[in-house]
Amino acid sequence: MTALRIVVIGGGFSGAAFAIHLLRDHPALQAELTIIEPRARLGAGVAYGSTDPQHRINVAANRMALFAEDPTQFHRWLEEADEAARDPDAALPDGRLYPQRGRFGAYMAETLDALAREAAPRIALRHLRARAVAVAPAGEGFTIALDDGSDLVADRLVLAVAHPPPATPPFLRAVPPAALVADPWADGAVGGIGAASHVLIVGTGLTASDVIASLASRGHRGTITALSRHGLLPRPRTEQAVEAYGDFATAPATTALALLRRIRATIAELRVLGRPWEDAIDALRRDAPILWRALPKNEKRRLLRHARAFWDTHRFQAAPQIDATVRRLRAAGQLHILTGRLRSVEPVAAGLRATLRATWTPRGGSAQTLDIDHVVNCTGPGHGLVVATSPVLASLAAAGLVREDGLGLGLDVTADNRAIGAEGRPHPYLFVAGPLARSAHGELMGLPQVAAQPRDIARAVARQFAVATS
Ligand SMILES: Cc1cc2nc3c(=O)[nH]c(=O)nc-3n(C[C@H](O)[C@H](O)[C@H](O)COP(=O)(O)OP(=O)(O)OC[C@H]3O[C@@H](n4cnc5c(N)ncnc54)[C@H](O)[C@@H]3O)c2cc1C
Structure with missing residues (x-):
C-alpha cells in the first residue's frame, strides 16, 4: 500500500x-x-x-495536558516564553498560570x-x-x-x-441583527455594544462570564442582566488542591437517580473529611466513560435533562481573573443574575422589551418585563x-x-x-x-x-x- x-x-x-x-x-x-x-x-x-x-483558559496551565504522560508541558512552554512578564495578569500569587x-x-x-x-x-x-x-x-x-x-x-x-455557534432560540428571532450578538465567539462579538447599553445575556455559563469580562474591559457602564433557567454561575475555583475521591466505576449506577444519590453521598463524605466537593467531580470525570456506558439511553436522557446545568457549572469553572470581574460587577450592582425563562424579546420604540417568567418566587414564578438595548446569545454550542x-x-x-x-x-x-x-x-x-x-x-x-x-x-x-x- x-x-x-x-x-x-x-x-x-x-x-x-x-x-x-x-x-x-x-x-x-x-x-x-x-x-x-x-x-x-x-x-x-x-x-x-x-x-x-x-x-483565559479556565483551568490552570499545568492541567492543560495535551500529552497525558507530560501534563505540565504547556506550563513549561509558558514559563520559557516568560508569560508572567508578557501578561502579568496571567499569573496567580501561587505560581499558577491562566494565560x-x-x-x-x-x-x-x-x-x-x-x-x-x-x-x-x-x-x-x-x-x-x-x-x-x-x-x-x-x-x-x-x-x-x-x-x-x-x-x-x-x-x-x-x-x-x-x-x-449557538442556535438562535425562537424567542430571539424578532431581535434586529444590530441588537443581537448571535455568535459570542466571533471576533469582536461585543464591539457593537455601546458602553451605556443595557445588555441581556441569555445563559449564565462560562461564555456568559467571558462576555461579561469583555464588556467590563471595554469600560461598559450600562446594566448587564444575565438570565438562565437555574441562574447558576460557574463556581469559583477552590483554593485546595483537588484529588479525585469516590468510586463511580465499580458496579456503576444504571439509573440517573441512583447515580445522583451516589454523587450526593460522596459529597457528604467529603464534607465530613473537610475536603472540597471538587474531589468528587474529579472522580466523576475519571470514571465518566464507564458510568456513562452503564446507563441505558433513556436514563442518559434523564440525566442530561435534570443534571446538565449543575454538571456544567460545577465541572467547568471560570478562570479566577474572570470570576473576580463577575463578582466585582455584581457587588457594584451593575450585573444582575436572574433565574427564569425568557418568553420573548420584541422591538419597542426605545430599544427592546424582554418578557420573562422568573422561576424563583415561592409560587412558581411571575411574568416580568425588562427594557434592554442588546441581547447576547450565550446558550452554548x-x-x-x-x-x-x-x-x-x-x-x-x-x-x-x-x-x-x-x-x-x-x-x-x-x-x-x-x-x-x-x-x-x-x-x-x-x-x-x-x-x-x-x-x-x-x-x-x-x-x-x-x-x-x-x-x-x-x-x-x-x-x-x-x-x-x-
Ligand atoms: C469557548 C470555549 C472555551 C473553552 N475553554 C477551555 C479551557 O479553557 N480549558 C479546557 O480544558 N477546555 C476548554 N474548552 C473545551 C475544549 O477544549 C474544547 O471543546 C476543544 O477545544 C474542542 O475542540 P475541537 O477542535 O473539537 O472543536 P472546535 O474548537 O469547534 O474546532 C472545530 C474546527 O472545525 C472547523 N470547521 C467546522 N466546520 C468545518 C468545515 N465544514 N470545514 C472545515 N473546517 C470546519 C472550525 O473552523 C473549527 O476551527 C472550551 C470550549 C469552548 C467552546
Whole structure:
C-alpha cells in the first residue's frame, strides 16, 4: 500500500491533536495528512482561537495536558516564553498560570509544526484553508468537496468540526441583527455594544462570564442582566488542591437517580473529611466513560435533562481573573443574575422589551418585563442541531454515513470513535474526534479527555495501515 490519504475536517484542538499523535506516535506510518480548516492557525478552533485578551483558559496551565504522560508541558512552554512578564495578569500569587486562550492555540500550532517537520516526508502534512461543504462515499473512501470549488479524496476521514455557534432560540428571532450578538465567539462579538447599553445575556455559563469580562474591559457602564433557567454561575475555583475521591466505576449506577444519590453521598463524605466537593467531580470525570456506558439511553436522557446545568457549572469553572470581574460587577450592582425563562424579546420604540417568567418566587414564578438595548446569545454550542446546520454533516447524513445521537450531544459514535450510519452500522474508515463524539464517552469537553480521544483515533488509523501493509 502506498501512503494512506488521511483527511481531517476541522483543525481546532481535536483535529490538531489527532494529527500530533499521528505524527509523533506511529513511526511506521506513511501518509498524506490533510487538515481542512478555514482558520489561519491549526490547533486553535473556537476555544483557543479567541483574540480577546480577557478570554483565559479556565483551568490552570499545568492541567492543560495535551500529552497525558507530560501534563505540565504547556506550563513549561509558558514559563520559557516568560508569560508572567508578557501578561502579568496571567499569573496567580501561587505560581499558577491562566494565560489568554490564544496562547494555548499558539502552543498547539507550534507543537504540530515541529512534529510535522520531523515526520516529513514520511508523513506529509498540509493545511487547506477552506471549508468542506460535502462528502460523498467513493469506493471504500470518500470524496470531499470544498467551498473553493475543488475536491479531494480520502482513504480515512476524521470529522473534527465540534462546536457550531449557538442556535438562535425562537424567542430571539424578532431581535434586529444590530441588537443581537448571535455568535459570542466571533471576533469582536461585543464591539457593537455601546458602553451605556443595557445588555441581556441569555445563559449564565462560562461564555456568559467571558462576555461579561469583555464588556467590563471595554469600560461598559450600562446594566448587564444575565438570565438562565437555574441562574447558576460557574463556581469559583477552590483554593485546595483537588484529588479525585469516590468510586463511580465499580458496579456503576444504571439509573440517573441512583447515580445522583451516589454523587450526593460522596459529597457528604467529603464534607465530613473537610475536603472540597471538587474531589468528587474529579472522580466523576475519571470514571465518566464507564458510568456513562452503564446507563441505558433513556436514563442518559434523564440525566442530561435534570443534571446538565449543575454538571456544567460545577465541572467547568471560570478562570479566577474572570470570576473576580463577575463578582466585582455584581457587588457594584451593575450585573444582575436572574433565574427564569425568557418568553420573548420584541422591538419597542426605545430599544427592546424582554418578557420573562422568573422561576424563583415561592409560587412558581411571575411574568416580568425588562427594557434592554442588546441581547447576547450565550446558550452554548448548538450541538443538538449540528447535522442540520453543518452542510458537510448534512451531506454525510443524506448518504447514510452519520446520524444524530438522539441525545442532543452530537453524532452517534461507537466506543472506538467510528461514526454510526443510518442503518446502525459503524463505518470502518470514518471517525469522529472531539465533543461531537460525547454520546459514546459521556465527558468529552475539557482537556485532558478531549486530548486522549484523538490519540486513540490516530492509533486505530495507524493499526489499519499496519494491517493493510503487512
Ligand atoms: C469557548 C470555549 C472555551 C473553552 N475553554 C477551555 C479551557 O479553557 N480549558 C479546557 O480544558 N477546555 C476548554 N474548552 C473545551 C475544549 O477544549 C474544547 O471543546 C476543544 O477545544 C474542542 O475542540 P475541537 O477542535 O473539537 O472543536 P472546535 O474548537 O469547534 O474546532 C472545530 C474546527 O472545525 C472547523 N470547521 C467546522 N466546520 C468545518 C468545515 N465544514 N470545514 C472545515 N473546517 C470546519 C472550525 O473552523 C473549527 O476551527 C472550551 C470550549 C469552548 C467552546
